[in-house]
Every structure is written in structure tokens, then in C-alpha cells.
Amino acid sequence: MRRALAVPLAALVAAPLLAAAAPAQSSPPPLAPPARGGTVTVTVNANAGLGAVHEAAYGANAAIWDAHMNDPVVARLYRRAGIAAVRYPGGSYGDLYHWETHTAPGGTVAPGTDFDAFMRTVRAAGAQPVVIANYGTGTPEEAAGWVRYANVVKKYGVKYWEIGNEIYGNGHYGATWESDDHQDKSPAAYARNALDFVRAMKAVDPAVKVGAVLTIPGSWPDGVVAAGDSANWNHTVIPALASEVDFFTVHWYPGTSIPDTTGDVAKLLASPPGLAEMLAQVRADVAALGGRDMPLALTEVASNIGRNTHAAGLFATDAYLTALENGVFTVDWFDTHNAVEKISTIDGETDFQDIGFLSLGQCADGVCEPPVNTPFPSYHGIEILGTAARPGDDLIRAASDQSKVAVHAVRRADGDLSVVLVNKDPATAYPVRLRYDGFTPSGRPPVTYAFTRGATSIVRAEQGGPYARTLPPYSVTTMTLSAAKGPKPAPAPGTPTARGAADGVTVSWPAAGGPRPDRYEVYRQVGTETTLLGTTRDTSLTLRGLEPGAAYTVNVLARDRAGRLSRPSAPVTFTAPTPPDSACAVRYRVTQGWGRGFVATVTVTNRGAADVSGWTLAFRFPVAGERVSSGSGGTWTSEGQDVRVVPGEQNATIPAGGSVGVGFVGANEGAYPSPTVFRLNGTVCSTL
Known part of the structure; x- marks a missing residue:
């Protein structure tokens, strides 16, 4: 997408203008009292696991054309929002940038944005870097040299590396926004050359994790087969690289071609369930074409409409958690700072069309952003995630019966349970009734945090009970419930795998830690319900009688001799085989x-x-x-x-x-x- 190459206006605006820019974003006009919607039923199932929150789950992009990327306050704001991964050197600049000379021919490089300066900010933030190795105009040797400098010379321990940015935008499919000096720009050429990058980089440091670029379903050029190609990008790249890379990366910018109107902001807020389907398709393709399940990284995501409105904050919360629930280990907002693109008003709110989550303090058409480094609502939408889900916590299945109320849930490492509720309706407050499976709340009031329309910060409270809540219009609410007293549950079994055969599908898993459980139980997730498929004293079970062609997502739980269930394992998803001997x-x-x-x-x-x-x-x-x-x-x-x-x-x-x-x-x-x-x-x- 063109959006991945942020226009370097930020680096071109004179510093005096940035310093003098005064906040001109007025508060929205007073709203009429919200309507009260019908009661929403929210169901949370603590026995239906969706995997753990990764240490690098909450991320952002930083760019070498941004003169403010290493302001001391930026590191503090990263830390406050729990930003644990910062991607460098900035979208499509990744295929321009030569790290050793700190140059990007054809682009703009701001002072003080070199790799070592970036690493100082990352370390001050308590985060880790995600680095784009220059595929487009670089070489495997240059990438290996960067790994050597980062991890051998400087001992930075940079773990995550990508081979290029949106390299499918190199002109092979007609559109050219990504720099690529290779004579052959096909997906087959990328796959061949990327192998050289992987091998050169891992020869220097075998511990690095290297990712390759895929397209996301439903966004051009996914599915396109160009002249001379035998298959589209993903179907070419996955089988060639799945055995040697450690993860694949995708980008998602909903609303790219949608006009900037209030009604289209509603479409944006309705888009995260579609992201779940897209990620499921990518993971299924990787499993089928690459022969194994692999993690994904959503290294660029942002709202493309209403970017600086409150709705962008709601979108950020919902999009991050949706991605993490569907096999993504890091979600990186694009980007920290960007630039004013267009001044408009959406539902009474000023939108600068600035895709960054911190202001640059720019002015256009006589209207100015807030002072530099002022958080936009998208920042707060990420910040509030840390009140509910932290690295090591377990994501669990939750759902609501109202499409305008999104819900996510987390079983925390300390045994508590957090629920994240997003009311996407700008005018209606919804009373919510909650029910829990596999978890019993204590009698203490939950700890709640809320980000509401017009607010510039998140508000904490301890009030109400665990079974009812009223959600203000256009709000994110997190509530953390302490568990009722009782014996600590046994450790969860390890992540299962599934292998299909003519007589069924065999699910296997590492044993749970601690005392040997009385038995293991395999459950299928169907919405927020779980259905027992079978029990065993072993660490594998062959499931028979499955519906041919049906998709199954299963967890394994251990039950002790007293009858108590452990937490669920991470899930495994598979498709039941069709009859091999059919007519x-x-x-x-x-x-x-x-x-x-x-x-x-x-x-x-x-x-x-x-x-x-x-x-x-x-x-x-x-x-x-x-x-x-x-x-x-x-x-x-x-x-x-x-x-x-x-x-x-x-x-x-x-x-x-x-x-x-x-x-x-x-x-x-x-x-x-x-x-x-x-x-x-x-x-x-x-x-x-």
C-alpha cells in the first residue's frame, strides 16, 4: 500500500513552525444525552483459550524521516502505553535505507535518527526493536553486516528482522511505491533472494528470528497472478520460504478507498471481525503450503479514515486484540509521528488525517494540531490495553450479542480475569449483562478503566459488580475481576499439534507441568461454547467421527484427581479430512x-x-x-x-x-x- 511509505513531510517542516504550533483542536460540541440501547449479553469462557499475549504484542513504527522520533518524551510515552516493540527504519524506507552510512537515497533522513540513537530510545522505553533489512536496494551481505553490528559488536540482542517491507509494490503488479533494484521483481525472485538473506543473517547470529513478506487477503495485490508467474504472491512465497523463515508479516489498512465521512467511520469500526477472517486464511495457507503453523506479525496497521478522531482509539483497541487472538505475536501501529494530510470535521471532531498516534504539531489551512508529542486517541486506544492484557496473560474466548459492542477477555497470570468492552455506537449507551464459564468472580468490585469520547486520558475506578455494566457511547471499558478463593489450578498443557490421517486426526501436546494430572480433556470451541471431544491419560488423542471438511479449533485441559480443570492450552486449528476413498x-x-x-x-x-x-x-x-x-x-x-x-x-x-x-x-x-x-x-x- 502506498500508505506504508509515509510522505516525509514531518522532516521537511521547519522546527520553528513545529515549536510554535498551538493546539487548535476544539472540544466537540455538547451532545444530547445518549439513548439507552437494549441489554447486551456478553459471554466469557475461560476454558476456551486463544493463546498467550506475546512479550512484543503491542508495537509501533518509528521512521528515520521523523526529527522527533527520539525525543526523550517519546520513550516515556512508549513505556506508558506498554509499547514493547518498535519497528525501524520506517515502512517503505526499509527498502531505501543503508544502515552503515545512515542514508536513504531518494528519501529524507532527519538528524539524530541513526540506528544507535534509535536503540537508545528503544532501551529507554523497555522495548525491543523490529528491524527491516533492506531487500529492495540492499544485499544479503549488508543485512548480515547489520546483524553483526547489532548483536555481535554492540550486543543489542536484536531478535526480530524482516526481509523488506511491501516489496510486492515494486512494479511487478503495475504499481510502484517500493524501491527494488532487482532486475527480476517477481514473487519467485523475492523467494529465491530472501533465502540468501535468511542464511546470511543466521550465519552471523543463529538466534535471530527472520520474517518474510506476505499479502493480506482482500487487499490488492493479494491473489493477482502477473504475466509469467505460475501463482500469486503468497502461493509462491510460502512454499519456498516456510521451512527457513520464522514468521511471516502482513499489513492492514482498512478504509483505504473510503471517503472520509461519519458513515464510513462506522464501517471502519465494524472491520476487525473481517481481520480475523483474513488472518485465518493466511494461517491456513501457511499450514497447507508450508507444512507447519507459523506465527504472523502485523507490522503495519492503522485507521485510514477518521485517524485523529475518538473512533480511531476504539479501532486501535479492537484491532490489536483481534489480531493477537488470531495468531499474531506483534501488532505495530503505523506510525509514531506522521504528518497532516487533510483537515476535515467528522461528527463534530477535527481530523487532521495524521496517521501517527502522536502529534507533530503541524498546521494546515490555518488549523493546527495539538503541540508536538500530544497523544491522539489512537494512542489511548493502545494504552488502555495494558490495563487488561499483559505479556504472559492468556487470551480467552468472549462474545457479545450486539454487533456494536465488541468484547475481548484475558485470564491474567495472577488468576484474575479482565474483560475489554468497546461500544462503537456514538450515541447509544448499552447496559451489559455478563456471564462467565470456567471462572467464578469474587465479591470485590472490579477495577475498571474507561476511555470515553472527548477524554484526553484514561480514568480508573473501582465500582459496580462483575455481572452488570453500562457502557457509555463511543467508549472502551476494561474491567478486571478477582477470582473467588480456591485452590490454584494446575498448569496448562503445552501447545497442541494436529496430524490428519484416514481414520481421524491425532492431537498431541506436551505434558502439563507439576503433578501428573488424572486425565487430559480435549475440547472444541464453537463460538463461546466448548464441547468435550474426548479424554485420555496420555499426551495424544485420535479424534474420530469428525465432520468431513469442517474446521476445528481445540484446546487441551488437564483435570486433577480432585476434579479441577487447569487453564486451557493454546489452541490448534485444523480441517477434518474428507474421505480418501470417496467415489x-x-x-x-x-x-x-x-x-x-x-x-x-x-x-x-x-x-x-x-x-x-x-x-x-x-x-x-x-x-x-x-x-x-x-x-x-x-x-x-x-x-x-x-x-x-x-x-x-x-x-x-x-x-x-x-x-x-x-x-x-x-x-x-x-x-x-x-x-x-x-x-x-x-x-x-x-x-x-
């Missing part, structure tokens, strides 16, 4: 995409001894945002996510041992994962 087989392949649409081919094979005539093929899209726009080879009909195709005259019969092909043009809103189960005249086919 029919289906191969589904996406052959082209363009962000909001795709082309798919479906090949149906008759494995039986007799011809099949008058056939009907049925399948179901995994997410609601997919649909068939037009089809070929037959008549296509759909109802919701369910799709059926009957053949045309030319392929009305599938001969014994033969195949026929049909296809369609699809439309998608965000993710577009492949269907996993197909039925030919009601028979479940083998999915190839």
Missing part, C-alpha cells in the same frame, strides 16, 4: 484475484465404475463475504454461503474415471478462503 474427488483452485474479486476453477473427478449423469455439485463458502458473481460450465445458484452448480449440455455426464471442469468469478469482502467440503449428488467427495 468422487474435487480440486478447487483460485487462479486469479484483485482484492475484491477472484476466479476459481473446480474440477470434479468420477472415481466410480459407472458414468454419473445429471449431477449436482454443492459446497459452502467458509465466510459470509464470499459469493459467486458469474459462472461457466453450468448453471450456478447460491443462497447465502451455500452454492450449487448443475452442468450444461457439454458436461452433463462425468464418465467413469473421467473429470469435468467448471468455474466462476467470485466477489469477496476481505477474506476468501477455499471451501473444504464438496458433495456430488449428496456424496462427500475427497478434496484434493
Whole structure:
């Protein structure tokens, strides 16, 4: 995305102007008393684990064109917000920057932004760096030299490195925003060359974790197959690099092409559930094409509309936690400082379209931002996360029955439970009724924190009870509940893995620490409910009788001799295999995409001894945002996510041992994962 290359206006604005910029962001006009919505039911299930909060979970980007990136107050603000990872040297500047000379030919480098100065800020903040190795205009040797300087010479212990930024924006697909001097700019070339980077960097320090670049579903150029390529970016890069890199990176900027209006801000606030679907699709592709589950890093995320309004703070809270619940270990806001782009008013609030979460104090059209380093609402939306979820805490499943109220939950390391509630409605207060599974609150009032509209800080209180709360309009509320007294639960089992076979799926896990449990129990997550799939005294269990093609997310819990359950393990997600010996087989392949649409081919094979005539093929899209726009080879009909195709005259019969092909043009809103189960005249086919 072009947004990844922040326009270096920040470095070009004269210092006197920055110093003199006076706050001109007036308070929004008084609002009428909020309406009161119907009661919202929130369910929290402490037995449905979503994984632990990583030490680098809350992150931000810093850029060498930003003259204020190393202001002492920035380190203090990072620490206050719990920013534990800071990415350098700044978006697309990563493919311009030469660390040894501290230059970025074609870009702007502000004084005092060299790598050592950056590291002083990171250390002062108690954070760790995430460094972009220059793929576009650099070499593996240059990257290895940076690792040597950082970790051998200076002993900084820089753990996380990326190979390039949005290198798919190098012109190969038509748009050019990323610098790339390689003659071959294809995804295959990136995969080949990235291997040289990985090997050179790890030869210097085998402990470093190196990540490679992927596209995110639903955003151009995801799915695009350019001339001369055999597959799209992800399907080329994943199989080539999954065995040697340690993680993959994606970026997400919802609302890129949406006008800056109040109604579109509502669409922005509604977008995080779509992020969950996109991340699930990426993880499924990595598992299928790379042969293993791998962590993801969301190294750039920001709101592209209403950037400096209160809504951006709500979006930040919801987006960070959604990403962390779906396999992401670090979420890095883009960026710390940026620049004024356009002055507008949204629902009574001034928006400078400044994508940074700290002000630069700039002026435009006679309107000035607050003084430099004043936090915008997006900063507070990240800051409030630390009141609920800290590194080492366990994310758990939670949901509400009101789409305008998002909920996330955390089982803290000390046994307490935190609930994060985001009211996305600008005018309506919602009373909330909470219920808990696998957790019993004590009688003490919860500790609450709130970030409400018009506020410039987070407010703490100890009030109310654990089962009811009223959420102000446009607010983030966290409430932390102490657990009722009782024996400490046993340690959770280790992270499980799943391996499919003809007779079922075997789930295996490392044993729980401490005394040997009486048994292990494997539970499936279905929404906020958990269903027991089986028990065992061993550390593996083969699950049989699974629904073919269905997705399963399971946790393992240990039960002691007194009948008490441990905390849940981290989850593992797998797709139940389809019958390998079915009389029919289906191969589904996406052959082209363009962000909001795709082309798919479906090949149906008759494995039986007799011809099949008058056939009907049925399948179901995994997410609601997919649909068939037009089809070929037959008549296509759909109802919701369910799709059926009957053949045309030319392929009305599938001969014994033969195949026929049909296809369609699809439309998608965000993710577009492949269907996993197909039925030919009601028979479940083998999915190839």
C-alpha cells in the first residue's frame, strides 16, 4: 500500500513552525444525552483459550524521516502505553535505507535518527526493536553486516528482522511505491533472494528470528497472478520460504478507498471481525503450503479514515486484540509521528488525517494540531490495553450479542480475569449483562478503566459488580475481576499439534507441568461454547467421527484427581479430512484475484465404475463475504454461503474415471478462503 511509505513531510517542516504550533483542536460540541440501547449479553469462557499475549504484542513504527522520533518524551510515552516493540527504519524506507552510512537515497533522513540513537530510545522505553533489512536496494551481505553490528559488536540482542517491507509494490503488479533494484521483481525472485538473506543473517547470529513478506487477503495485490508467474504472491512465497523463515508479516489498512465521512467511520469500526477472517486464511495457507503453523506479525496497521478522531482509539483497541487472538505475536501501529494530510470535521471532531498516534504539531489551512508529542486517541486506544492484557496473560474466548459492542477477555497470570468492552455506537449507551464459564468472580468490585469520547486520558475506578455494566457511547471499558478463593489450578498443557490421517486426526501436546494430572480433556470451541471431544491419560488423542471438511479449533485441559480443570492450552486449528476413498474427488483452485474479486476453477473427478449423469455439485463458502458473481460450465445458484452448480449440455455426464471442469468469478469482502467440503449428488467427495 502506498500508505506504508509515509510522505516525509514531518522532516521537511521547519522546527520553528513545529515549536510554535498551538493546539487548535476544539472540544466537540455538547451532545444530547445518549439513548439507552437494549441489554447486551456478553459471554466469557475461560476454558476456551486463544493463546498467550506475546512479550512484543503491542508495537509501533518509528521512521528515520521523523526529527522527533527520539525525543526523550517519546520513550516515556512508549513505556506508558506498554509499547514493547518498535519497528525501524520506517515502512517503505526499509527498502531505501543503508544502515552503515545512515542514508536513504531518494528519501529524507532527519538528524539524530541513526540506528544507535534509535536503540537508545528503544532501551529507554523497555522495548525491543523490529528491524527491516533492506531487500529492495540492499544485499544479503549488508543485512548480515547489520546483524553483526547489532548483536555481535554492540550486543543489542536484536531478535526480530524482516526481509523488506511491501516489496510486492515494486512494479511487478503495475504499481510502484517500493524501491527494488532487482532486475527480476517477481514473487519467485523475492523467494529465491530472501533465502540468501535468511542464511546470511543466521550465519552471523543463529538466534535471530527472520520474517518474510506476505499479502493480506482482500487487499490488492493479494491473489493477482502477473504475466509469467505460475501463482500469486503468497502461493509462491510460502512454499519456498516456510521451512527457513520464522514468521511471516502482513499489513492492514482498512478504509483505504473510503471517503472520509461519519458513515464510513462506522464501517471502519465494524472491520476487525473481517481481520480475523483474513488472518485465518493466511494461517491456513501457511499450514497447507508450508507444512507447519507459523506465527504472523502485523507490522503495519492503522485507521485510514477518521485517524485523529475518538473512533480511531476504539479501532486501535479492537484491532490489536483481534489480531493477537488470531495468531499474531506483534501488532505495530503505523506510525509514531506522521504528518497532516487533510483537515476535515467528522461528527463534530477535527481530523487532521495524521496517521501517527502522536502529534507533530503541524498546521494546515490555518488549523493546527495539538503541540508536538500530544497523544491522539489512537494512542489511548493502545494504552488502555495494558490495563487488561499483559505479556504472559492468556487470551480467552468472549462474545457479545450486539454487533456494536465488541468484547475481548484475558485470564491474567495472577488468576484474575479482565474483560475489554468497546461500544462503537456514538450515541447509544448499552447496559451489559455478563456471564462467565470456567471462572467464578469474587465479591470485590472490579477495577475498571474507561476511555470515553472527548477524554484526553484514561480514568480508573473501582465500582459496580462483575455481572452488570453500562457502557457509555463511543467508549472502551476494561474491567478486571478477582477470582473467588480456591485452590490454584494446575498448569496448562503445552501447545497442541494436529496430524490428519484416514481414520481421524491425532492431537498431541506436551505434558502439563507439576503433578501428573488424572486425565487430559480435549475440547472444541464453537463460538463461546466448548464441547468435550474426548479424554485420555496420555499426551495424544485420535479424534474420530469428525465432520468431513469442517474446521476445528481445540484446546487441551488437564483435570486433577480432585476434579479441577487447569487453564486451557493454546489452541490448534485444523480441517477434518474428507474421505480418501470417496467415489468422487474435487480440486478447487483460485487462479486469479484483485482484492475484491477472484476466479476459481473446480474440477470434479468420477472415481466410480459407472458414468454419473445429471449431477449436482454443492459446497459452502467458509465466510459470509464470499459469493459467486458469474459462472461457466453450468448453471450456478447460491443462497447465502451455500452454492450449487448443475452442468450444461457439454458436461452433463462425468464418465467413469473421467473429470469435468467448471468455474466462476467470485466477489469477496476481505477474506476468501477455499471451501473444504464438496458433495456430488449428496456424496462427500475427497478434496484434493
